[in-house]
Amino acid sequence: MSKDSERDFELEDLEFQTPESVSFREPDEFFVHKDYRNRLNKRLTFLDKKGVNSRLLIILMILLTLSSFAFLVVMYSYNAFKNTSTLLTEVNELENAFLEVQLLTRVRNEAIGSMSTRSYFNELQTLIPVGTKPGNYKGVTLSGTSRDILDILEMIINEPRITIEKLELRSNLGFPILPESNLPSNIMIELKTDLSVTGSF
Amino acid sequence: MVDVNLYSKKRRVSRLKNALILLLLVVVLVAGARFFASQAFEYRLRQISRLKGYLFDNTGTYLTGNLRNDIQMIRDKKQLYINMKNTLSRQVRDLRTHVTKKTQEMNVFRTINAFLEDENAIKTILTRVSFADGKGSSFYYLIYDGKDVNFPTPVTTPTLLAYPGVRGNMGFADLYTLQLVDLEVGETLEQRQ
Numbered sequence: 001m002s003k004d005s006e007r008d009f010e011l012e013d014l015e016f017q018t019p020e021s022v023s024f025r026e027p028d029e030f031f032v033h034k035d036y037r038n039r040l041n042k043r044l045t046f047l048d049k050k051g052v053n054s055r056l057l058i059i060l061m062i063l064l065t066l067s068s069f070a071f072l073v074v075m076y077s078y079n080a081f082k083n084t085s086t087l088l089t090e091v092n093e094l095e096n097a098f099l100e101v102q103l104l105t106r107v108r109n110e111a112i113g114s115m116s117t118r119s120y121f122n123e124l125q126t127l128i129p130v131g132t133k134p135g136n137y138k139g140v141t142l143s144g145t146s147r148d149i150l151d152i153l154e155m156i157i158n159e160p161r162i163t164i165e166k167l168e169l170r171s172n173l174g175f176p177i178l179p180e181s182n183l184p185s186n187i188m189i190e191l192k193t194d195l196s197v198t199g200s201f
Numbered sequence: 202m203v204d205v206n207l208y209s210k211k212r213r214v215s216r217l218k219n220a221l222i223l224l225l226l227v228v229v230l231v232a233g234a235r236f237f238a239s240q241a242f243e244y245r246l247r248q249i250s251r252l253k254g255y256l257f258d259n260t261g262t263y264l265t266g267n268l269r270n271d272i273q274m275i276r277d278k279k280q281l282y283i284n285m286k287n288t289l290s291r292q293v294r295d296l297r298t299h300v301t302k303k304t305q306e307m308n309v310f311r312t313i314n315a316f317l318e319d320e321n322a323i324k325t326i327l328t329r330v331s332f333a334d335g336k337g338s339s340f341y342y343l344i345y346d347g348k349d350v351n352f353p354t355p356v357t358t359p360t361l362l363a364y365p366g367v368r369g370n371m372g373f374a375d376l377y378t379l380q381l382v383d384l385e386v387g388e389t390l391e392q393r394q
Contacts, residue, residue, distance in 0.1 A: 047218035054215045057223070065227045073234045080242040083268035088249060090275040095256050097282035104289035111296050157310050163302050167332040200296045 112201040115160035124155050124162070134199030136165065142191040149189040156195070165194040302335070305387065308360040309337040312386045315355035316365060319343050322351075322380070336387035343380040350378050361387055 032040075042048075124130070130137045142152060153169065156162055171189050243266070250257070250264045257263050262278050264271050309332060317325045322343035329340040343353060353365040368381040 045218075047221065048216055050217040051214040052217060052220050057215050057220050061223055061227060064224070065231070068227070068231045069234065072231050073238055076235060077238045077242075080238070080268065083272060084242060084245055084249075087246075087264075087268055087272050087275065090272055090279060091249060091253055091256070094260065094262075094275055094279040094282060095253065097279055097286055098256060098260055100286050101282050101289060104286060104293055108289060108293050108296065111293075111300070115300075157307060160303060163299065164306050164332055167330070169330040170328075198295075198299050200292060200299055 116201060118158070119160050120155065121159060121161045124152075124159055127152050127155070128195075130162070130195055130197055132197075134197050136194065136196050138165075138194045140191075140193050140195055143188050146189050149191050153191060156193070161198055161201070163196045163198065165196055167191070167193040305335045305361075306332070309335070309387045312355075312359040312361045312363050313337055313339050313384065315357045315359050316353055316363060316382075316384050316386075317341060318356040319351075320354050320356040321345065336385070338386065339384045341382055341384070343382060345378045345380065346376075348372060348375060348378055350380050353380075353382050353384070359386075 121132075125132070128140055128142060130140065142149060144152075149169070153167075156164065169189065169191050246264060246266060246268075260278055260282070262274060265274075313330065317327060317339070319325060323346050324344040326342040326344065327339065328342070331338050343350075345351070350370050352367065355363075363384060363386045366383045366385075368383055371379040371381075373379065
């Protein structure tokens with residue numbers, strides 16, 4: 001038997017699962033392993049038939065991975081971190097401002113509350129010519145007996161809403177008596193003052 | 202034997218299917234990393250929201266999750282509170298100035314009153330009181346029993362520095378002695394010098 005006839009014999013012994021569907025033409029010149037033949041016999045889809053250059057694919061994939069990771073993850077994380085830090089800073093500053101407002105409000109309310117309870121400004125308004133409007137009231141002049149003027153002076157001094165800019169207390173005689181007097185009541189005390197009414201409360 | 206060339210340029214070609222699988226893997230990898238990153242920042246945001254809950258409740262704010270909008274909202278609210286703080290600071294400063302001035306004024310009259318109630322004199326006769334620019338002065342007489350006179354001595358400790366100046370003493374038939382005093386209150390030693 002010749003060598004050609006031996007090869008023909010071996011090829012005939014190969015078993016094909018579906019010899020009819022094989023599009024691959026049986027070569028006479030070379031041997032094909034049956035595993036590879038099976039692979040060749042598989043139905044090729046579009047995705048199997050088409051291909052891209054491996055080197056190009058690797059470069060593209062690396063570039064795609066790096067760029068998408070940089071854009072979608074690194075840049076996002078950087079921006080998110082920066083914004084979160086800014087937000088935290090702003091929140092802390094808001095907290096400080098809020099706490100200071102709370103503190104100042106408490107201080108102001110306590111001060112005003114404390115002074116308001118000691119104020120008898122409305123009663124004083126009936127005795128001296130001052131209005132509720134904040135400002136300076138110059139040339140306020142009162143005259144009366146020593147006891148009356150002394151009471152009014154004490155009210156002015158103790159009134160939290162009023163500050164005395166200038167005050168002059170004297171009598172129509174050269175020898176007045178304050179606070180107590182046994183002299184005749186025709187001695188009149190004169191009070192001249194410049195007052196300031198605050199608008200703080 | 203047929204000469205088979207095992208080296209083929211086709212070996213360097215990747216199938217489109219494999220390329221797509223690789224692409225999918227890349228997309229999954231990047232999307233997963235992005236998901237974990239976003240989750241981490243959302244967790245941090247929830248943490249801030251929880252930690253500063255009392256602040257947001259009291260200021261009427263809340264975090265929406267949109268960082269840029271949240272920052273702007275917090276910034277606006279902060280500016281509002283800073284304006285309120287400035288207003289309150291001004292009010293408190295005015296109040297403090299007012300209280301300081303009032304305290305000085307009250308202390309002047311309190312000190313004058315302490316001198317008028319002299320602990321040695323049997324009677325005080327006040328002639329004149331004046332007050333301006335936080336300083337006060339009074340002109341008064343002290344009546345002592347008998348011939349013994351003392352330097353003006355307030356019945357209580359004066360609140361402010363006071364400078365009583367004795368202008369003279371006058372006796373009345375060995376029964377009373379009249380002392381004329383000119384008192385200045387509210388001026389410090391440095392100012393006087």
